[in-house]
Amino acid sequence: MPEAPPFNPSGSSEERITAHWALCPTPTGVEVRQGVRCVVDPYTSLIMACQAKGQEAWADIDLSRGTTLLTPGLINTHTHLELFRTAPIERHPDQTFADWLLAVIDYKRGSTMVDAISACHHSMVELITSGTTCVNDISSEGASLVALEQIGLRGTVSPESIILGDLSDVGGPTAEQQCQQAIERWLSLQESWDKHPLLRLGVSPHSPYNMTPAVWEQLVTHTTPALVHTHLAETRDELTYFKTGSASLSELDEKILGKRFAPPQVGVSPVVAYEAQWGSHTNVVAAHGVFLDEADIGILAQHDVAMAHCPQSNQWLSGIEAVMPYHKLKAAGLRVGLGTDSSLSCPRLDLRTEARLAQTLHGLGLEETLQLCTVNGAAVLGQAELLGQLREGYKADLVLWWHPSADPATLSDPLALWLDPDTIAVMVWVDGRLILDRCDTLWSQ
Ligand SMILES: [Zn+2]
Numbered sequence: 001m002p003e004a005p006p007f008n009p010s011g012s013s014e015e016r017i018t019a020h021w022a023l024c025p026t027p028t029g030v031e032v033r034q035g036v037r038c039v040v041d042p043y044t045s046l047i048m049a050c051q052a053k054g055q056e057a058w059a060d061i062d063l064s065r066g067t068t069l070l071t072p073g074l075i076n077t078h079t080h081l082e083l084f085r086t087a088p089i090e091r092h093p094d095q096t097f098a099d100w101l102l103a104v105i106d107y108k109r110g111s112t113m114v115d116a117i118s119a120c121h122h123s124m125v126e127l128i129t130s131g132t133t134c135v136n137d138i139s140s141e142g143a144s145l146v147a148l149e150q151i152g153l154r155g156t157v158s159p160e161s162i163i164l165g166d167l168s169d170v171g172g173p174t175a176e177q178q179c180q181q182a183i184e185r186w187l188s189l190q191e192s193w194d195k196h197p198l199l200r201l202g203v204s205p206h207s208p209y210n211m212t213p214a215v216w217e218q219l220v221t222h223t224t225p226a227l228v229h230t231h232l233a234e235t236r237d238e239l240t241y242f243k244t245g246s247a248s249l250s251e252l253d254e255k256i257l258g259k260r261f262a263p264p265q266v267g268v269s270p271v272v273a274y275e276a277q278w279g280s281h282t283n284v285v286a287a288h289g290v291f292l293d294e295a296d297i298g299i300l301a302q303h304d305v306a307m308a309h310c311p312q313s314n315q316w317l318s319g320i321e322a323v324m325p326y327h328k329l330k331a332a333g334l335r336v337g338l339g340t341d342s343s344l345s346c347p348r349l350d351l352r353t354e355a356r357l358a359q360t361l362h363g364l365g366l367e368e369t370l371q372l373c374t375v376n377g378a379a380v381l382g383q384a385e386l387l388g389q390l391r392e393g394y395k396a397d398l399v400l401w402w403h404p405s406a407d408p409a410t411l412s413d414p415l416a417l418w419l420d421p422d423t424i425a426v427m428v429w430v431d432g433r434l435i436l437d438r439c440d441t442l443w444s445q
Pocket residue numbers: 078079080231287341342
Protein backbone atom coordinates (compact mmCIF):
# COMPACT_ATOMS: atom_id res chain seq x y z
CA MET A 1 0.00 0.00 0.00
CA PRO A 2 1.33 3.47 -0.76
CA GLU A 3 2.24 5.66 2.14
CA ALA A 4 -0.50 8.14 3.05
CA PRO A 5 0.40 11.73 2.20
CA PRO A 6 0.31 14.37 4.92
CA PHE A 7 -3.31 15.41 4.39
CA ASN A 8 -4.35 18.45 6.34
CA PRO A 9 -7.48 17.12 8.05
CA SER A 10 -8.66 20.40 9.49
CA GLY A 11 -8.11 22.34 6.27
CA SER A 12 -7.78 26.08 6.13
CA SER A 13 -8.91 28.73 3.68
CA GLU A 14 -6.02 30.45 2.01
CA GLU A 15 -6.84 33.87 0.73
CA ARG A 16 -3.70 34.56 -1.25
CA ILE A 17 -1.52 32.14 -3.16
CA THR A 18 1.71 33.25 -4.81
CA ALA A 19 3.67 31.35 -7.45
CA HIS A 20 6.63 32.06 -9.72
CA TRP A 21 4.47 31.29 -12.72
CA ALA A 22 0.79 30.61 -13.41
CA LEU A 23 -0.45 28.50 -16.30
CA CYS A 24 -3.93 29.71 -17.22
CA PRO A 25 -5.73 27.37 -19.62
CA THR A 26 -8.68 28.65 -21.66
CA PRO A 27 -10.71 26.89 -24.37
CA THR A 28 -8.41 28.43 -26.99
CA GLY A 29 -4.95 28.11 -25.45
CA VAL A 30 -2.84 28.64 -22.33
CA GLU A 31 -1.76 32.02 -21.05
CA VAL A 32 1.52 31.89 -19.10
CA ARG A 33 1.79 34.59 -16.40
CA GLN A 34 4.91 35.50 -14.46
CA GLY A 35 4.78 36.14 -10.70
CA VAL A 36 1.11 35.59 -10.04
CA ARG A 37 -0.90 36.41 -6.93
CA CYS A 38 -4.15 34.46 -6.81
CA VAL A 39 -6.76 35.79 -4.39
CA VAL A 40 -9.58 33.54 -3.20
CA ASP A 41 -12.80 34.67 -1.53
CA PRO A 42 -13.00 32.45 1.60
CA TYR A 43 -16.78 32.81 1.78
CA THR A 44 -17.70 31.85 -1.78
CA SER A 45 -14.54 29.79 -2.55
CA LEU A 46 -14.30 31.62 -5.86
CA ILE A 47 -11.17 33.07 -7.40
CA MET A 48 -11.38 36.86 -7.07
CA ALA A 49 -8.24 37.68 -9.04
CA CYS A 50 -5.22 35.94 -10.51
CA GLN A 51 -2.99 38.73 -11.73
CA ALA A 52 0.51 38.74 -13.14
CA LYS A 53 2.79 40.84 -10.94
CA GLY A 54 6.07 39.88 -12.60
CA GLN A 55 9.12 39.24 -10.45
CA GLU A 56 7.79 41.70 -7.83
CA ALA A 57 5.52 38.90 -6.53
CA TRP A 58 8.46 36.50 -6.15
CA ALA A 59 9.54 38.35 -2.99
CA ASP A 60 6.47 36.83 -1.26
CA ILE A 61 7.64 33.27 -1.95
CA ASP A 62 9.26 31.64 1.04
CA LEU A 63 11.38 29.12 -0.81
CA SER A 64 15.15 28.69 -1.02
CA ARG A 65 15.32 26.76 -4.28
CA GLY A 66 13.28 25.50 -7.19
CA THR A 67 10.31 26.90 -9.09
CA THR A 68 6.60 26.95 -8.28
CA LEU A 69 3.78 26.86 -10.83
CA LEU A 70 0.08 27.44 -10.20
CA THR A 71 -2.57 25.71 -12.32
CA PRO A 72 -6.26 24.90 -11.94
CA GLY A 73 -6.83 21.49 -10.30
CA LEU A 74 -6.78 18.58 -12.73
CA ILE A 75 -10.09 17.00 -13.76
CA ASN A 76 -10.19 13.22 -14.20
CA THR A 77 -13.14 12.35 -16.46
CA HIS A 78 -13.26 8.59 -15.78
CA THR A 79 -12.52 6.85 -12.48
CA HIS A 80 -13.73 3.92 -10.36
CA LEU A 81 -12.40 4.93 -6.94
CA GLU A 82 -13.78 1.77 -5.34
CA LEU A 83 -11.55 -0.45 -7.50
CA PHE A 84 -8.05 -0.12 -6.07
CA ARG A 85 -5.15 -2.49 -6.38
CA THR A 86 -1.43 -1.78 -5.99
CA ALA A 87 -0.87 -3.37 -9.42
CA PRO A 88 -3.37 -3.68 -12.30
CA ILE A 89 -4.96 -7.02 -13.19
CA GLU A 90 -2.96 -8.53 -16.06
CA ARG A 91 -4.67 -9.46 -19.31
CA HIS A 92 -2.56 -12.11 -20.98
CA PRO A 93 -2.52 -12.25 -24.81
CA ASP A 94 -4.54 -15.49 -24.89
CA GLN A 95 -7.23 -14.12 -22.55
CA THR A 96 -10.45 -12.49 -23.71
CA PHE A 97 -11.83 -9.23 -22.32
CA ALA A 98 -14.48 -11.37 -20.60
CA ASP A 99 -11.71 -13.29 -18.78
CA TRP A 100 -10.37 -9.98 -17.53
CA LEU A 101 -13.86 -8.86 -16.44
CA LEU A 102 -14.23 -12.16 -14.60
CA ALA A 103 -11.05 -11.36 -12.65
CA VAL A 104 -12.55 -7.93 -11.80
CA ILE A 105 -15.75 -9.61 -10.58
CA ASP A 106 -13.60 -11.95 -8.43
CA TYR A 107 -11.75 -8.93 -7.00
CA LYS A 108 -15.08 -7.30 -6.05
CA ARG A 109 -16.57 -10.48 -4.56
CA GLY A 110 -16.97 -10.26 -0.80
CA SER A 111 -15.97 -6.60 -0.69
CA THR A 112 -17.84 -4.77 2.08
CA MET A 113 -18.78 -1.09 2.23
CA VAL A 114 -15.80 -0.53 4.55
CA ASP A 115 -13.45 -2.25 2.05
CA ALA A 116 -14.86 -0.11 -0.76
CA ILE A 117 -14.38 3.13 1.21
CA SER A 118 -10.82 2.11 2.06
CA ALA A 119 -10.12 1.38 -1.64
CA CYS A 120 -11.44 4.88 -2.46
CA HIS A 121 -8.99 6.39 0.04
CA HIS A 122 -6.07 4.63 -1.63
CA SER A 123 -7.25 5.78 -5.08
CA MET A 124 -7.57 9.34 -3.78
CA VAL A 125 -4.03 9.33 -2.37
CA GLU A 126 -2.71 8.72 -5.90
CA LEU A 127 -5.10 11.24 -7.43
CA ILE A 128 -4.57 14.11 -5.02
CA THR A 129 -0.80 13.77 -4.77
CA SER A 130 -0.69 14.00 -8.58
CA GLY A 131 -2.84 17.15 -8.68
CA THR A 132 -6.40 15.92 -9.29
CA THR A 133 -9.16 17.96 -7.63
CA CYS A 134 -12.25 16.63 -9.43
CA VAL A 135 -13.33 13.16 -10.56
CA ASN A 136 -16.08 11.73 -12.74
CA ASP A 137 -16.59 8.47 -10.89
CA ILE A 138 -18.58 5.27 -11.36
CA SER A 139 -19.61 3.62 -8.10
CA SER A 140 -21.20 0.28 -7.23
CA GLU A 141 -23.07 1.15 -4.04
CA GLY A 142 -22.13 4.76 -3.32
CA ALA A 143 -18.98 4.18 -1.22
CA SER A 144 -17.10 6.76 -3.26
CA LEU A 145 -19.62 9.46 -2.24
CA VAL A 146 -18.75 8.82 1.42
CA ALA A 147 -14.99 8.77 0.76
CA LEU A 148 -15.04 11.90 -1.43
CA GLU A 149 -16.88 13.78 1.28
CA GLN A 150 -14.45 12.60 3.96
CA ILE A 151 -11.44 13.93 2.06
CA GLY A 152 -13.13 16.93 0.45
CA LEU A 153 -12.54 16.13 -3.21
CA ARG A 154 -14.99 17.37 -5.86
CA GLY A 155 -16.82 14.80 -7.94
CA THR A 156 -19.72 13.54 -9.98
CA VAL A 157 -20.59 10.00 -8.90
CA SER A 158 -22.72 7.71 -11.04
CA PRO A 159 -24.14 4.54 -9.46
CA GLU A 160 -23.52 1.74 -11.92
CA SER A 161 -26.23 -0.51 -13.34
CA ILE A 162 -25.81 -3.74 -15.25
CA ILE A 163 -29.20 -4.95 -16.51
CA LEU A 164 -29.03 -7.36 -19.43
CA GLY A 165 -32.68 -8.35 -19.52
CA ASP A 166 -35.21 -10.78 -18.09
CA LEU A 167 -33.71 -13.31 -15.66
CA SER A 168 -37.01 -14.77 -14.38
CA ASP A 169 -36.51 -18.01 -16.39
CA VAL A 170 -33.22 -18.65 -14.52
CA GLY A 171 -34.68 -17.81 -11.11
CA GLY A 172 -33.86 -14.12 -11.05
CA PRO A 173 -35.80 -10.84 -11.38
CA THR A 174 -37.33 -9.49 -14.60
CA ALA A 175 -35.66 -6.58 -16.38
CA GLU A 176 -38.47 -4.35 -15.11
CA GLN A 177 -37.82 -5.37 -11.49
CA GLN A 178 -34.06 -4.83 -11.83
CA CYS A 179 -34.65 -1.41 -13.34
CA GLN A 180 -37.10 -0.43 -10.61
CA GLN A 181 -34.53 -1.45 -8.00
CA ALA A 182 -31.84 0.67 -9.70
CA ILE A 183 -34.17 3.69 -9.80
CA GLU A 184 -35.07 3.28 -6.12
CA ARG A 185 -31.39 3.00 -5.17
CA TRP A 186 -30.65 6.16 -7.17
CA LEU A 187 -33.51 8.08 -5.53
CA SER A 188 -32.37 7.10 -2.04
CA LEU A 189 -28.81 8.26 -2.82
CA GLN A 190 -30.27 11.49 -4.11
CA GLU A 191 -32.12 12.00 -0.85
CA SER A 192 -28.82 11.81 1.06
CA TRP A 193 -26.53 13.68 -1.35
CA ASP A 194 -28.71 16.22 -3.13
CA LYS A 195 -27.40 19.78 -2.86
CA HIS A 196 -23.98 18.70 -1.56
CA PRO A 197 -21.58 21.58 -2.32
CA LEU A 198 -18.92 19.39 -3.96
CA LEU A 199 -20.74 16.28 -5.14
CA ARG A 200 -23.24 15.60 -7.91
CA LEU A 201 -25.08 12.42 -8.81
CA GLY A 202 -24.96 10.98 -12.29
CA VAL A 203 -26.29 7.70 -13.56
CA SER A 204 -24.27 4.91 -15.16
CA PRO A 205 -25.67 2.34 -17.54
CA HIS A 206 -22.33 0.45 -17.47
CA SER A 207 -22.15 -0.03 -21.24
CA PRO A 208 -24.29 -0.90 -24.25
CA TYR A 209 -23.21 -4.55 -23.97
CA ASN A 210 -24.85 -4.92 -20.58
CA MET A 211 -27.87 -2.61 -20.61
CA THR A 212 -30.88 -2.89 -22.92
CA PRO A 213 -32.00 0.30 -24.72
CA ALA A 214 -35.41 0.16 -23.01
CA VAL A 215 -33.91 -0.06 -19.52
CA TRP A 216 -31.36 2.68 -20.34
CA GLU A 217 -34.22 4.96 -21.36
CA GLN A 218 -36.24 4.17 -18.24
CA LEU A 219 -33.28 4.68 -15.92
CA VAL A 220 -32.48 8.10 -17.35
CA THR A 221 -36.12 9.20 -17.54
CA HIS A 222 -36.97 8.29 -13.93
CA THR A 223 -33.90 9.90 -12.37
CA THR A 224 -32.52 13.44 -12.64
CA PRO A 225 -28.80 12.84 -13.11
CA ALA A 226 -26.21 15.56 -13.67
CA LEU A 227 -24.87 13.38 -16.49
CA VAL A 228 -25.00 9.86 -17.93
CA HIS A 229 -21.66 8.03 -17.68
CA THR A 230 -21.02 4.88 -19.71
CA HIS A 231 -18.27 2.79 -21.33
CA LEU A 232 -18.22 2.64 -25.13
CA ALA A 233 -16.19 0.91 -27.85
CA GLU A 234 -13.53 -0.06 -25.34
CA THR A 235 -12.36 -3.42 -26.71
CA ARG A 236 -12.45 -5.47 -29.90
CA ASP A 237 -14.50 -8.13 -28.03
CA GLU A 238 -17.25 -5.55 -27.57
CA LEU A 239 -17.27 -4.76 -31.29
CA THR A 240 -17.34 -8.47 -32.18
CA TYR A 241 -20.28 -8.98 -29.82
CA PHE A 242 -22.29 -6.33 -31.65
CA LYS A 243 -21.15 -7.34 -35.14
CA THR A 244 -21.72 -11.12 -34.73
CA GLY A 245 -24.19 -11.39 -31.84
CA SER A 246 -21.86 -13.64 -29.92
CA ALA A 247 -18.44 -13.33 -28.34
CA SER A 248 -16.64 -13.87 -25.09
CA LEU A 249 -19.04 -11.35 -23.54
CA SER A 250 -22.06 -13.62 -24.06
CA GLU A 251 -20.10 -16.54 -22.55
CA LEU A 252 -19.49 -14.32 -19.53
CA ASP A 253 -23.24 -13.66 -19.23
CA GLU A 254 -23.81 -17.41 -19.20
CA LYS A 255 -21.15 -17.96 -16.52
CA ILE A 256 -22.40 -15.20 -14.25
CA LEU A 257 -26.16 -15.12 -14.91
CA GLY A 258 -26.82 -18.58 -16.34
CA LYS A 259 -28.15 -17.14 -19.59
CA ARG A 260 -26.78 -15.70 -22.86
CA PHE A 261 -27.91 -12.34 -24.16
CA ALA A 262 -27.63 -10.83 -27.62
CA PRO A 263 -27.34 -7.18 -28.69
CA PRO A 264 -30.55 -5.39 -29.74
CA GLN A 265 -29.39 -5.32 -33.39
CA VAL A 266 -26.80 -7.71 -34.74
CA GLY A 267 -24.35 -6.56 -37.41
CA VAL A 268 -24.04 -2.92 -36.41
CA SER A 269 -21.68 -1.08 -34.06
CA PRO A 270 -22.75 -0.28 -30.46
CA VAL A 271 -22.99 3.39 -31.44
CA VAL A 272 -25.54 2.57 -34.18
CA ALA A 273 -27.44 0.01 -32.06
CA TYR A 274 -27.86 2.58 -29.26
CA GLU A 275 -28.33 5.66 -31.41
CA ALA A 276 -31.46 6.77 -29.54
CA GLN A 277 -29.64 6.55 -26.20
CA TRP A 278 -26.92 9.06 -27.07
CA GLY A 279 -29.54 11.80 -27.01
CA SER A 280 -31.24 10.47 -23.85
CA HIS A 281 -29.68 13.26 -21.75
CA THR A 282 -28.10 16.64 -22.45
CA ASN A 283 -24.74 15.29 -21.24
CA VAL A 284 -23.76 11.71 -22.01
CA VAL A 285 -20.09 10.95 -21.21
CA ALA A 286 -18.62 7.87 -22.90
CA ALA A 287 -15.33 6.45 -21.67
CA HIS A 288 -12.69 4.93 -24.01
CA GLY A 289 -14.11 5.28 -27.57
CA VAL A 290 -11.29 3.29 -29.17
CA PHE A 291 -13.07 1.17 -31.78
CA LEU A 292 -15.07 3.85 -33.61
CA ASP A 293 -15.49 4.37 -37.35
CA GLU A 294 -16.40 7.55 -39.25
CA ALA A 295 -20.16 6.83 -39.08
CA ASP A 296 -19.97 6.27 -35.31
CA ILE A 297 -18.11 9.55 -34.81
CA GLY A 298 -20.75 11.37 -36.89
CA ILE A 299 -23.55 9.99 -34.68
CA LEU A 300 -21.74 10.85 -31.44
CA ALA A 301 -21.07 14.38 -32.70
CA GLN A 302 -24.70 14.82 -33.68
CA HIS A 303 -25.73 14.12 -30.07
CA ASP A 304 -22.85 16.11 -28.55
CA VAL A 305 -21.60 13.08 -26.59
CA ALA A 306 -18.51 13.88 -24.50
CA MET A 307 -15.56 11.48 -24.46
CA ALA A 308 -13.29 10.38 -21.59
CA HIS A 309 -9.97 9.41 -23.15
CA CYS A 310 -8.07 6.82 -21.04
CA PRO A 311 -4.87 6.11 -23.00
CA GLN A 312 -3.09 3.99 -20.37
CA SER A 313 -6.10 1.80 -19.63
CA ASN A 314 -6.79 1.27 -23.35
CA GLN A 315 -3.25 0.04 -23.90
CA TRP A 316 -3.33 -2.11 -20.77
CA LEU A 317 -6.47 -3.92 -21.94
CA SER A 318 -6.00 -4.05 -25.70
CA GLY A 319 -2.33 -3.46 -26.50
CA ILE A 320 -0.45 -0.51 -27.94
CA GLU A 321 -2.57 -0.42 -31.10
CA ALA A 322 -5.67 0.48 -29.05
CA VAL A 323 -5.69 4.23 -29.58
CA MET A 324 -8.71 6.53 -29.55
CA PRO A 325 -9.16 8.34 -32.91
CA TYR A 326 -8.57 11.58 -31.01
CA HIS A 327 -8.04 13.97 -33.92
CA LYS A 328 -11.13 12.68 -35.77
CA LEU A 329 -13.25 13.15 -32.63
CA LYS A 330 -11.91 16.68 -32.11
CA ALA A 331 -12.42 17.54 -35.79
CA ALA A 332 -16.07 16.41 -35.47
CA GLY A 333 -16.48 18.87 -32.57
CA LEU A 334 -16.67 16.37 -29.72
CA ARG A 335 -15.59 17.36 -26.21
CA VAL A 336 -12.69 15.19 -25.04
CA GLY A 337 -11.08 15.04 -21.60
CA LEU A 338 -8.58 12.69 -19.99
CA GLY A 339 -9.30 9.89 -17.54
CA THR A 340 -7.26 7.23 -15.78
CA ASP A 341 -9.98 4.56 -15.36
CA SER A 342 -9.41 2.43 -12.21
CA SER A 343 -6.13 1.07 -10.89
CA LEU A 344 -7.23 -2.39 -12.08
CA SER A 345 -6.24 -1.31 -15.61
CA CYS A 346 -4.03 1.72 -14.93
CA PRO A 347 -0.69 1.46 -13.11
CA ARG A 348 -0.86 4.93 -11.55
CA LEU A 349 -3.86 7.27 -11.20
CA ASP A 350 -1.91 10.26 -12.46
CA LEU A 351 -3.40 12.49 -15.15
CA ARG A 352 -0.02 13.92 -16.19
CA THR A 353 1.09 10.39 -17.09
CA GLU A 354 -2.04 10.15 -19.27
CA ALA A 355 -1.22 13.55 -20.76
CA ARG A 356 2.35 12.50 -21.63
CA LEU A 357 1.06 9.33 -23.31
CA ALA A 358 -1.62 11.30 -25.19
CA GLN A 359 1.06 13.74 -26.28
CA THR A 360 3.13 10.90 -27.75
CA LEU A 361 0.19 9.06 -29.31
CA HIS A 362 -1.40 12.09 -30.96
CA GLY A 363 1.51 14.50 -31.37
CA LEU A 364 -0.03 17.12 -29.08
CA GLY A 365 1.53 20.43 -28.15
CA LEU A 366 2.14 21.29 -24.49
CA GLU A 367 -0.79 23.70 -24.33
CA GLU A 368 -3.22 21.01 -25.40
CA THR A 369 -1.97 18.59 -22.73
CA LEU A 370 -2.82 21.10 -19.99
CA GLN A 371 -6.15 21.98 -21.62
CA LEU A 372 -7.07 18.26 -21.73
CA CYS A 373 -6.44 17.93 -17.98
CA THR A 374 -8.33 21.09 -17.00
CA VAL A 375 -10.60 23.23 -19.18
CA ASN A 376 -11.49 20.40 -21.58
CA GLY A 377 -12.24 18.05 -18.66
CA ALA A 378 -14.59 20.71 -17.23
CA ALA A 379 -16.38 20.87 -20.60
CA VAL A 380 -16.82 17.07 -20.57
CA LEU A 381 -18.52 17.33 -17.17
CA GLY A 382 -20.73 20.19 -18.39
CA GLN A 383 -19.05 22.49 -15.82
CA ALA A 384 -17.02 24.70 -18.13
CA GLU A 385 -18.44 27.86 -16.54
CA LEU A 386 -17.23 26.89 -13.05
CA LEU A 387 -14.16 24.65 -13.20
CA GLY A 388 -10.88 24.22 -15.03
CA GLN A 389 -9.64 27.82 -15.30
CA LEU A 390 -7.62 30.27 -13.19
CA ARG A 391 -10.07 33.04 -13.67
CA GLU A 392 -12.21 35.41 -11.66
CA GLY A 393 -15.53 33.77 -10.74
CA TYR A 394 -14.20 30.21 -11.11
CA LYS A 395 -14.02 27.74 -8.21
CA ALA A 396 -10.75 27.82 -6.29
CA ASP A 397 -9.68 24.27 -7.18
CA LEU A 398 -5.94 24.87 -7.43
CA VAL A 399 -2.61 23.09 -7.51
CA LEU A 400 0.77 24.53 -6.58
CA TRP A 401 3.46 22.52 -8.36
CA TRP A 402 7.17 22.57 -7.47
CA HIS A 403 10.26 21.63 -9.41
CA PRO A 404 13.22 21.20 -7.05
CA SER A 405 16.04 22.51 -9.25
CA ALA A 406 14.62 24.76 -12.01
CA ASP A 407 15.63 28.41 -11.67
CA PRO A 408 12.55 30.63 -12.14
CA ALA A 409 14.64 33.53 -13.46
CA THR A 410 16.12 31.59 -16.38
CA LEU A 411 13.14 29.31 -17.07
CA SER A 412 12.26 29.39 -20.77
CA ASP A 413 9.18 27.16 -20.91
CA PRO A 414 7.02 26.90 -17.74
CA LEU A 415 4.55 24.64 -19.58
CA ALA A 416 7.26 22.05 -20.27
CA LEU A 417 8.23 22.27 -16.60
CA TRP A 418 4.65 21.44 -15.58
CA LEU A 419 4.77 18.18 -17.54
CA ASP A 420 8.28 17.33 -16.29
CA PRO A 421 8.20 14.11 -14.18
CA ASP A 422 10.38 15.81 -11.52
CA THR A 423 7.68 18.44 -10.94
CA ILE A 424 5.32 17.46 -8.14
CA ALA A 425 2.09 18.77 -6.62
CA VAL A 426 2.97 20.27 -3.22
CA MET A 427 -0.29 22.04 -2.32
CA VAL A 428 -3.81 21.21 -3.47
CA TRP A 429 -6.97 23.21 -2.77
CA VAL A 430 -10.52 22.13 -3.49
CA ASP A 431 -13.24 24.75 -3.21
CA GLY A 432 -10.72 27.02 -1.49
CA ARG A 433 -9.87 24.42 1.15
CA LEU A 434 -6.32 23.11 1.45
CA ILE A 435 -6.45 19.31 1.25
CA LEU A 436 -2.76 18.56 0.62
CA ASP A 437 0.23 20.43 1.97
CA ARG A 438 3.65 18.79 1.87
CA CYS A 439 5.74 21.96 1.69
CA ASP A 440 7.36 21.44 5.11
CA THR A 441 8.35 17.89 4.26
CA LEU A 442 9.70 18.64 0.80
CA TRP A 443 11.14 22.14 1.05
CA SER A 444 13.18 21.32 4.14
CA GLN A 445 15.00 18.44 2.38
ZN1 LIG B 1 -14.13 2.21 -16.54
